[in-house]
Amino acid sequence: MGKINYNNISKIYDDVREEERIIINKFLDEVNISNINKILDVGCGTGNYINILQRITKAKVYGIDASKGMLEKAREKNNDISLKIGLATDIPFKDTNFNFLYMTDVIHHIKDIEKMFLEFQRVLKDGGKVCISTQSHRQIDLRYMTEFFPSTALVDKKRYPDIEKLIKLAEENGFKFLKKQVIGEGENIKLGDRYLELLQKKGYSMLHLISEKNYKKGLNKVKEKMKEGTIIRKSAGGTLIWLTKK
Numbered sequence: 001m002g003k004i005n006y007n008n009i010s011k012i013y014d015d016v017r018e019e020e021r022i023i024i025n026k027f028l029d030e031v032n033i034s035n036i037n038k039i040l041d042v043g044c045g046t047g048n049y050i051n052i053l054q055r056i057t058k059a060k061v062y063g064i065d066a067s068k069g070m071l072e073k074a075r076e077k078n079n080d081i082s083l084k085i086g087l088a089t090d091i092p093f094k095d096t097n098f099n100f101l102y103m104t105d106v107i108h109h110i111k112d113i114e115k116m117f118l119e120f121q122r123v124l125k126d127g128g129k130v131c132i133s134t135q136s137h138r139q140i141d142l143r144y145m146t147e148f149f150p151s152t153a154l155v156d157k158k159r160y161p162d163i164e165k166l167i168k169l170a171e172e173n174g175f176k177f178l179k180k181q182v183i184g185e186g187e188n189i190k191l192g193d194r195y196l197e198l199l200q201k202k203g204y205s206m207l208h209l210i211s212e213k214n215y216k217k218g219l220n221k222v223k224e225k226m227k228e229g230t231i232i233r234k235s236a237g238g239t240l241i242w243l244t245k246k
């Protein structure tokens with residue numbers, strides 16, 4: 001079993017991952033973007049979501065990430081965005097600074113979620129909103145990744161917080177729960193060469209957490225299936241948790 005190193009993953013991250021437009025659209029539906037002036041992306045990675053928000057809103061968009069390598073990639077793509085190295089549990093910004101804060105595909109890396117919510121509370125203005133984009137344990141079971149690499153579901157159900165527990169922790173640490181949105185579940189997805197490339201480059205962090213034997217076994221299963229043509233599977237989708245500062 002290996003370790004996740006985002007400084008290494010940064011070299012290939014943008015070859016295999018991009019922003020999900022459906023998430024950007026949900027932000028625009030829920031947050032009155034024309035009325036807000038500061039947005040923070042926590043765990044912004046290579047900046048895929050901030051770049052779009054910077055283009056389509058008048059708000060000033062900021063990003064923090066724990067990995068220098070990921071931030072370097074973000075800077076290569078767009079030098080106009082304010083990016084800082086920082087942790088979700090130790091945000092390098094002053095109090096009551098932001099109107100909207102979001103986090104896509106990061107919560108499973110956070111060890112102390114209570115401390116994270118207290119930090120979110122500190123840096124948000126009154127009435128500020130939070131969106132956490134993640135996957136429920138049911139969605140982890142539904143992933144096509146789980147069909148080919150069953151041990152990834154075991155490691156991820158340990159890393160990903162249960163959605164109801166996450167909401168409870170938010171409520172206990174200064175937030176009002178607004179709503180939960182299930183997105184993209186059941187959409188048909190074609191798994192072709194790009195998917196194989198993603199797997200071969202280990203573009204998803206859970207592939208670094210299973211044994212090499214199970215990784216190779218899964219990769220061979222995918223290659224075998226692909227001999228019959230493009231694989232079509234249903235997307236497991238994602239879950240958005242919406243909160244507001246009490």
Ligand SMILES: C[S@@+](CC[C@H](N)C(=O)[O-])C[C@H]1O[C@@H](n2cnc3c(N)ncnc32)[C@H](O)[C@@H]1O
Nearest residue numbers: 006043044045065066067070087088104106109
């Ligand atoms: C799967 S990537 C998601 C990147 C980006 N949000 C996206 O959706 O493309 C996870 C990111 O979380 C960052 N990360 C991990 N632990 C973190 C922490 N404690 N605080 C801030 N960022 C963290 C990693 O460096 C990595 O860039």
